[in-house]
Amino acid sequence: MIRLENIHKRFGSVEVINGVDLTVNASEVVSIVGASGAGKTTLLQILGTLDKPDKGDVYYQDQAISSLSNKKLAKFRNENIGFIFQFHHLLPEFTAVENVCIPAYIGKKSRQESEARAKELLDFLGLSHRLEHKPNQLSGGEQQRVAVARALMNKPLVILADEPSGNLDTENANELHQLFFDLRDEFKQTFVIVTHNNQLADSADRKIVMQDGRLMG
Secondary structure, three states: OEEEEEEEEEEOOEEEEEEEEEEEOOOOEEEEEOOOOOOHHHHHHHHOOOOOOOEEEEEEOOEEOOOOOHHHHHHHHHHHEEEEEOOOOOOOOOOHHHHHHHHHHHOOOOHHHHHHHHHHHHHHOOOHHHOOOOHHHOOHHHHHHHHHHHHHOOOOOEEEEEOOOOOOOHHHHHHHHHHHHHHHHHHOOEEEEEOOOHHHHHHOOEEEEEEOOEEOO
């Protein structure tokens, strides 16, 4: 479904990504682990079209996207990729429903359609009683579940997560990890997760170790 071919990325004199090849299959949970500075986040950003490789190609369902214009790339990203970050990046002045709706609004979907979808997602994630709450009224685990709902909003091909449980306590982290697998089982959702959490990494369908800009297995 997703394919990286011979990806290279350099910042100044440092080659951060050095000839990476990677295939991600539909409905697969892939974890990427490695020491800080190994290139994991940069690889995730290239996979998510937030950055472009210096060399190599990124394919989504056999479509080469590296050559798309910035406008077309932004549209592709909005429609096909969901993001979850360590710090949820919810907008503090918006309610849970409004935060979840943002990707749909960017995609110019109607308010009625967007809110209906957002409420369905929040209900599935156990937050139906928090729809009108703002982020400062939610616990850390609840805020991250709102971020998960936002990532799912446009029914993306893949969700990319960068240390998604790194800011959560053990109980909330475990609940979040289980949620990923529930979403894979229930909706056939695909995940690529960069993490330092060994339990999450080892539970994935495939665990990849990154070292010095290369994938080791």
